[in-house]
Amino acid sequence: MQLKYSYFPGCKISGQMSEYGKSTESLMTLLGIEWVDLQFNCCGYPIRHQNLEASIFSAARNLALAESAHLDILTPCKCCFGNLKHSQHMLKNDPELFKRINERLKAEGLTYSGSIEIKHLLSVLYHDVGLDKLKKHILHPYQSQKTFVAASYGCHALRPAEITNFDHPFDPSIFEKVIEISGAQTVFWPKRTECCGQPVFDRNPSISNTLLQSKMSDAIQAGANMICTACTYCQMQYENFGQGKLPVVTISQLLKKAISGT
Amino acid sequence: MLKYSFYISFVIFIAGLIFRMARWIRFDLDTESAEQSKVKRAFALWESLWNHLVSAQALLMLKAIFWDGLLQARIFKSSPLRWLAHMSIFWGFMLLLFFHALDDYISVWILPDYASTINPYMFMRNLCGFLVLAGIIIALYRRRKQFMVKQISNWMDYSVLGLIAAIMISGFLLEAVQIISEHQFDSMVSDYMISDDESEILALRAYWAKNYFVSFAKPVEISNETILQAGQSIHQDSCASCHSPPQYAFVSYNLTQMLSPFATILNAFHMDSVLLVIHYILCFIGLAWLPFSKMFHMLTTPLNYCMAASSQDSSHSAASANGKIVSLDACTHCGVCSEHCSVAPIYQVIGNDCILPSEKLSAVLSMSAGKHNIVLENLSSGNAVCTECNQCTINCPSGIPLLDIWQTTKKELQNKGLDRPEEVIKKHSAYEWAHLLKTQPQMPCQSFISDDPLTYEACVQCSICTQVCPVVAAASGSGEPIDLTPQQVMNLLRIGLKEKALGTQMVWTCATCYMCQENCPQHIPVADVFYELRNLAHAQLNFKQTGEK
Numbered sequence: 001m002q003l004k005y006s007y008f009p010g011c012k013i014s015g016q017m018s019e020y021g022k023s024t025e026s027l028m029t030l031l032g033i034e035w036v037d038l039q040f041n042c043c044g045y046p047i048r049h050q051n052l053e054a055s056i057f058s059a060a061r062n063l064a065l066a067e068s069a070h071l072d073i074l075t076p077c078k079c080c081f082g083n084l085k086h087s088q089h090m091l092k093n094d095p096e097l098f099k100r101i102n103e104r105l106k107a108e109g110l111t112y113s114g115s116i117e118i119k120h121l122l123s124v125l126y127h128d129v130g131l132d133k134l135k136k137h138i139l140h141p142y143q144s145q146k147t148f149v150a151a152s153y154g155c156h157a158l159r160p161a162e163i164t165n166f167d168h169p170f171d172p173s174i175f176e177k178v179i180e181i182s183g184a185q186t187v188f189w190p191k192r193t194e195c196c197g198q199p200v201f202d203r204n205p206s207i208s209n210t211l212l213q214s215k216m217s218d219a220i221q222a223g224a225n226m227i228c229t230a231c232t233y234c235q236m237q238y239e240n241f242g243q244g245k246l247p248v249v250t251i252s253q254l255l256k257k258a259i260s261g262t
Numbered sequence: 263m264l265k266y267s268f269y270i271s272f273v274i275f276i277a278g279l280i281f282r283m284a285r286w287i288r289f290d291l292d293t294e295s296a297e298q299s300k301v302k303r304a305f306a307l308w309e310s311l312w313n314h315l316v317s318a319q320a321l322l323m324l325k326a327i328f329w330d331g332l333l334q335a336r337i338f339k340s341s342p343l344r345w346l347a348h349m350s351i352f353w354g355f356m357l358l359l360f361f362h363a364l365d366d367y368i369s370v371w372i373l374p375d376y377a378s379t380i381n382p383y384m385f386m387r388n389l390c391g392f393l394v395l396a397g398i399i400i401a402l403y404r405r406r407k408q409f410m411v412k413q414i415s416n417w418m419d420y421s422v423l424g425l426i427a428a429i430m431i432s433g434f435l436l437e438a439v440q441i442i443s444e445h446q447f448d449s450m451v452s453d454y455m456i457s458d459d460e461s462e463i464l465a466l467r468a469y470w471a472k473n474y475f476v477s478f479a480k481p482v483e484i485s486n487e488t489i490l491q492a493g494q495s496i497h498q499d500s501c502a503s504c505h506s507p508p509q510y511a512f513v514s515y516n517l518t519q520m521l522s523p524f525a526t527i528l529n530a531f532h533m534d535s536v537l538l539v540i541h542y543i544l545c546f547i548g549l550a551w552l553p554f555s556k557m558f559h560m561l562t563t564p565l566n567y568c569m570a571a572s573s574q575d576s577s578h579s580a581a582s583a584n585g586k587i588v589s590l591d592a593c594t595h596c597g598v599c600s601e602h603c604s605v606a607p608i609y610q611v612i613g614n615d616c617i618l619p620s621e622k623l624s625a626v627l628s629m630s631a632g633k634h635n636i637v638l639e640n641l642s643s644g645n646a647v648c649t650e651c652n653q654c655t656i657n658c659p660s661g662i663p664l665l666d667i668w669q670t671t672k673k674e675l676q677n678k679g680l681d682r683p684e685e686v687i688k689k690h691s692a693y694e695w696a697h698l699l700k701t702q703p704q705m706p707c708q709s710f711i712s713d714d715p716l717t718y719e720a721c722v723q724c725s726i727c728t729q730v731c732p733v734v735a736a737a738s739g740s741g742e743p744i745d746l747t748p749q750q751v752m753n754l755l756r757i758g759l760k761e762k763a764l765g766t767q768m769v770w771t772c773a774t775c776y777m778c779q780e781n782c783p784q785h786i787p788v789a790d791v792f793y794e795l796r797n798l799a800h801a802q803l804n805f806k807q808t809g810e811k
Contacts (some may be wrong), residue, residue, distance in 0.1 A: 011604050011651035015665070029309035042604040042649050048793060049681075050647075050800040052710075054611035061607045102608060107411045159776035160789075169780045178588065203684040204771045210736040260549050 004129055005074035005119070006066040007035035011042050012232045020232055024076045024121065030259045031137060035074065038065045040205065043243035051256035059087030060101045064110040069188055076121040076252065078231035082156025085116045089163045094248055095153070120157050122230050122251065123166060126174040134181050140261040141183025149184045149254070150224035151175040153193045154231035178251065181226055182258035191215045191221035198237035212241040219246060228254050264542050271546035278553025281308070286587045291667070292674045295583030304582035310569070326571040328659065337659040340598045345402060350397030354390040355426065360386050363545065381506040388513045391430045395780055398427045408471035410606060411597040412621050418556050419595055424549070429544045437514035442477040442525045443534040455500050462496055469493025474508055474520055477525030480773040535803045559594040563660045566592035588687045590627050590667070592660040599654035599664060605647050619654040626671050642680040643804060645671055683803045687770050692745055695765025699802055711787060712794045717757040720784040724751055725749045727778035727788050733771050744768050748767025748778050748788050755791065764799045
């Protein structure tokens with residue numbers, strides 16, 4: 001079956017993290033995943049601190065756009081994923097809110113009914129593409145004795161698990177399984193499901209940095225020689241504060257290299 | 263009278279030009295710009311104008327002028343519909359300006375056998391006017407029908423379109439009443455006809471009444487073939503070389519047909535002279551208003567293209583200080599940035615128009631002018647919403663480096679002491695905030711879960727939330743423990759001391775990782791409550807700052 005999604009890169013990819021966007025698009029092409037670009041707006045994650053309603057409306061507009069194209073959303077960013085999921089959950093469980101948001105959408109000729117799914121890139125790779133099929137594409141596997149990858153999960157996809165429905169909130173495994181398909185080994189590190197610190201970067205840079213450093217040392221202690229992310233914000237955080245202690249790549253870059261050699 | 267009107271409008275135009283260009287030196291986008299001496303900036307402006315428009319990098323400039331100025335490739339990229347409208351208005355208007363308005367200085371010298379009433383010039387003039395009007399209709403359609411553009415369109419956008427439309431319509435009406443004008447016919451006869459034989463003039467009148475639709479007060483016999491033939495031969499000798507049949511003026515001619523029942527009245531009131539004055543005065547109003555209106559983009563947008571195309575001056579701080587203001591002036595208020603703005607839906611809910619790039623830009627301009635008022639507070643909270651997705655810059659048809667401007671603005675607002683709420687919160691302790699928030703007028707704000715006692719009813723103060731919180735651990739590790747732990751905040755809420763929780767570091771340093779909530783054995787939505795408290799505090803702070811919503 002042909003996989004086709006509406007691709008939701010998120011603001012940071014179009015703004016400053018274009019590398020993650022490019023490699024994700026190449027990866028999708030290599031795997032034969034079709035996608036369309038819709039006129040998406042912000043997922044609503046950054047404004048959620050300030051105004052929940054604005055955040056939900058922002059998310060709902062994206063969901064309505066994807067609905068009108070009859071396509072599930074695929075996003076490589078866990079914060080976008082988490083917020084879209086959260087808004088979907090709120091809209092499902094609050095009929096008043098559902099009505100209000102739809103009234104706002106109507107002004108633009110859009111409606112939201114809740115008929116599409118929101119998927120993170122990792123879920124698409126693991127559930128929709130499938131590990132068996134993914135394995136067939138790996139023509140340039142990593143040397144397993146030399147590559148020890150620490151998978152940095154990203155909180156907003158994991159929790160609250162009953163809303164995100166991504167994987168186990170404290171003991172997830174799909175990220176590692178996807179990485180292992182590329183031939184690399186993964187390491188177990190206790191802080192792999194903890195916060196990277198990016199969400200407090202604006203509000204408290206020093207705590208933000210402390211959080212990142214403690215993850216970084218944990219990964220090094222566990223024997224990793226590479227960190228892999230699957231979230232635009234996590235990647236930004238590692239690039240800002242990581243000081244080059246370990247190479248940090250996105251899942252798209254990691255798989256793209258194992259598939260195409262570059 | 264028309265001559266003096268022109269002089270007055272031209273003087274206003276020049277004064278306006280100087281006024282607007284002086285702003286490029288006077289206004290400071292940022293502190294760095296403000297530190298440059300104004301004299302140095304005046305020289306730099308002169309130097310840049312010289313460099314950009316006259317001498318260096320001529321090829322780059324030509325390329326920018328050709329693609330972006332004449333073919334308007336950037337507009338096409340951002341919106342083909344808008345390109346169609348703008349190209350029609352731009353080309354129609356420019357051709358009319360150079361070959362019709364300035365025909366005495368241009369057309370008669372460079373066009374073979376130019377006369378305004380012969381083809382192809384008569385036809386072309388109508389075509390250009392028609393294009394401009396068609397473009398204005400498309401532009402109006404876009405401004406009335408497109409969701410975002412409709413919201414940002416203001417009186418300036420409509421009045422500029424209205425003025426150009428009025429110039430075109432008055433021109434067409436003028437031509438139409440000139441066609442039927444007996445007065446025009448008479449003065450042409452006295453100027454150009456060699457013979458003053460009464461019967462010859464009568465014959466010409468007949469011929470012109472029939473074929474050129476002149477309306478004479480005294481009825482003219484137009485069915486007598488002999489007279490018409492005589493009229494035709496006089497027409498061939500004296501008129502034909504300068505007059506193509508009026509049908510070629512296809513818009514004005516059709517207007518003539520519509521006006522013909524009222525021809526006698528129109529001629530009696532000398533409507534041709536009246537409309538001539540109206541048409542000229544409208545053009546003079548346009549000229550005088552140009553530097554003060556958004557029409558100024560005719561000069562600034564090409565200048566901005568050239569500045570963007572050249573790599574010069576980027577290190578020259580006085581010139582770049584000027585350049586920033588020039589680029590702000592290049593905005594045409596087309597609204598493409600706001601159409602593509604990633605946070606535009608947030609504007610729909612919050613309603614601060616400084617969220618939308620097209621509106622934020624004018625607030626930035628007032629900031630550069632040194633205004634310190636409510637504009638800056640709106641600008642500060644609007645600009646904070648920006649996610650820096652860069653879509654505005656990518657899509658701006660005028661090539662304005664918008665994201666750079668927003669980032670500079672962010673820093674500049676901080677320099678001016680306008681802190682974002684997360685910074686404001688740090689200025690006082692939680693207990694001080696509790697007092698401050700209590701004494702100020704309360705913002706009516708909807709709470710979903712934090713005011714509901716059921717939310718915390720099951721809390722047994724087991725402190726698991728605190729133990730799993732990475733922020734609590736990071737703060738303790740750094741030697742500056744957090745003021746209140748999640749469990750303590752829950753306890754405050756449980757006993758109804760919400761004001762004391764709103765300003766706590768815990769609430770504002772929450773990393774939203776949901777460890778607390780997911781681990782809570784009693785299923786208390788700790789992280790959701792923190793989110794809501796930040797929402798409430800934000801509402802309260804904005805309320806305090808602006809005095810309104």
